[in-house]
Amino acid sequence: xxxxxxxxxxxxxxxxxxxxxxxxxxxxxxxxxxxxxxxxxxxxxxxxxxxxxxxxxxxxxxxxxxxxxxxxxxxxxxxxxxxxxxxxxxxxxxxxxxxxxxxxxxxxxxxxxxxxxxxxxxxxxxxxxxxxxxxxxxxxxxxxxxxxxxxxxxxxxxxxxxxxxxxxxxxxxxxxxxxxxxxxxxxxxxxxxxxxxxxxxxxxxxxxxxxxxxxxxxxxxxxxxxxxxxxxxxxxxxxxxxxxxxxxxxxxxxxxxxxxxxxxxxxxxxxxxxxxxxxxxxxxxxxxxxxxxxxxxxxxxxxxxxxxxxxxxxxxxxxxxxxxxxxxxxxxxxxxxxxxxxxxxxxxxxxxxxxxxxxxxxxxxxxxxxxxxxxxxxxxxxxxxxxxxxxxxxxxxxxxxxxxxxxxxxxxxx
Ligand SMILES: Cc1cc2nc3c(=O)[nH]c(=O)nc-3n(C[C@H](O)[C@H](O)[C@H](O)COP(=O)(O)OP(=O)(O)OC[C@H]3O[C@@H](n4cnc5c(N)ncnc54)[C@H](O)[C@@H]3O)c2cc1C
Numbered sequence: 001x002x003x004x005x006x007x008x009x010x011x012x013x014x015x016x017x018x019x020x021x022x023x024x025x026x027x028x029x030x031x032x033x034x035x036x037x038x039x040x041x042x043x044x045x046x047x048x049x050x051x052x053x054x055x056x057x058x059x060x061x062x063x064x065x066x067x068x069x070x071x072x073x074x075x076x077x078x079x080x081x082x083x084x085x086x087x088x089x090x091x092x093x094x095x096x097x098x099x100x101x102x103x104x105x106x107x108x109x110x111x112x113x114x115x116x117x118x119x120x121x122x123x124x125x126x127x128x129x130x131x132x133x134x135x136x137x138x139x140x141x142x143x144x145x146x147x148x149x150x151x152x153x154x155x156x157x158x159x160x161x162x163x164x165x166x167x168x169x170x171x172x173x174x175x176x177x178x179x180x181x182x183x184x185x186x187x188x189x190x191x192x193x194x195x196x197x198x199x200x201x202x203x204x205x206x207x208x209x210x211x212x213x214x215x216x217x218x219x220x221x222x223x224x225x226x227x228x229x230x231x232x233x234x235x236x237x238x239x240x241x242x243x244x245x246x247x248x249x250x251x252x253x254x255x256x257x258x259x260x261x262x263x264x265x266x267x268x269x270x271x272x273x274x275x276x277x278x279x280x281x282x283x284x285x286x287x288x289x290x291x292x293x294x295x296x297x298x299x300x301x302x303x304x305x306x307x308x309x310x311x312x313x314x315x316x317x318x319x320x321x322x323x324x325x326x327x328x329x330x331x332x333x334x335x336x337x338x339x340x341x342x343x344x345x346x347x348x349x350x351x352x353x354x355x356x357x358x359x360x361x362x363x364x365x366x367x368x369x370x371x372x373x374x375x376x377x378x379x380x381x382x383x384x385x386x387x388x389x390x391x392x393x394x395x396x397x398x399x400x401x402x403x404x405x406x407x408x409x410x411x412x413x414x
Contacts, residue, residue: 001196003108023188024195029202029224033061036220036229038207038243040064042073043360043367044235045190046375052197055383060199063222065206069187072237075337077260077294079273080369081118081178083145085134086404088392089346090141095389096373100181103372109189111181116272118178119153123167123278131173145175156272164321167278180273180284186371210246217356231382232357238303238338240361249353252342252398258297258365259307259336263329265289279318290332293319297339297365307334339364344403349378349390358382359395
């Protein structure tokens with residue numbers, strides 16, 4: 001792989017950009033791989049990347065039914081933060097956030113990480129108490145956050161109205177090194193690095209069946225033929241229940257649509273990310289100037305992967321109370337993704353009842369921020385059979401009552 005650099009840009013400018021290589025190969029599937037990962041979203045690609053980089057496992061295929069990054073990874077609102085309450089969550093999300101800090105350099109691909117800061121607004125007394133408690137927990141976990149006053153919120157977000165009619169701003173939980181990254185670039189950067197390590201990313205290859213023998217994984221049936229493998233990672237977000245069914249076990253997962261929208265581009269007016277969980281809305285401004293707005297998930301299970309007007313109306317109406325200026329903006333586009341929700345709103349990184357099959361799912365409405373840390377931990381779990389970061393997120397926790405309750409940090413928020 002030729003490295004991207006200022007020198008490479010200058011060289012290509014001089015030869016009319018005729019020397020750029022394809023970022024990743026498009027190979028035909030082989031008959032056998034040591035490891036198959038199903039799903040070329042951020043979590044699947046990051047898992048493959050760390051299998052190769054940290055554990056030297058490179059005979060790996062990543063199978064994707066559509067195009068890489070075309071699932072939730074390319075549909076989210078890109079918020080990155082690690083201000084969770086429980087210790088296992090802080091460990092994985094802070095590992096992830098810290099890996100994001102140098103991901104562009106590590107992958108030699110500009111993922112446009114922008115640690116502009118994230119505020120979670122406290123708009124009820126209950127939220128004030130909850131976020132003060134989270135700030136204390138974060139201090140013990142080594143995660144840098146603080147509870148800030150309404151005046152400080154106003155300094156950071158001049159366009160905010162502190163005295164909304166229903167929910168005045170009473171303060172906020174501020175994480176100064178939270179922020180955003182370009183979601184497609186995260187997927188593309190990992191894909192390029194995996195391909196460079198000799199891994200095969202096979203797009204338009206849907207897994208239609210999983211074969212097992214004597215309680216152990218044997219391989220997969222795909223729309224491009226059967227492939228055998230030593231180990232199998234299922235990393236398919238909203239389709240996890242479906243794939244688990246193919247392998248013969250059930251997951252405590254529900255699939256629901258989550259949607260977002262962007263406004264027309266406007267001049268820079270807000271350089272932090274703001275989340276207003278009481279009214280179910282959050283907003284940031286993209287590099288292009290669009291206001292990126294997300295809301296809550298659908299109240300019923302479905303696989304439709306599209307937006308709906310009533311949610312958009314509800315989200316925008318709620319946010320206008322706190323940001324009156326957005327009432328004058330036109331909506332540019334809306335979309336939806338199918339997210340995978342667990343009962344305790346924490347992910348599953350786990351061995352399964354079938355030997356050799358591993359699950360990575362349950363990231364729900366907030367897994368973009370977790371991609372690097374999840375890949376790191378999942379690769380360790382698959383390569384070594386255990387991982388101090390992943391182990392608390394085993395699927396047996398639901399049977400054993402060891403819930404990692406993040407319904408405040410992740411139930412609505414992203
Ligand atoms: C509107 C919206 C806003 C969000 N906002 C945020 C946010 O601000 N911050 C945040 O941290 N998170 C956010 N999220 C959540 C985040 O996007 C997801 O948690 C994360 O992207 C999940 O990544 P993944 O790799 O697990 O799944 P995906 O990116 O969905 O990848 C799974 C892949 O598996 C493939 N697949 C499925 N079935 C098969 C099969 N049978 N064979 C082969 N391939 C298959 C799919 O095509 C897909 O490409 C948001 C999500 C949505 C929808």
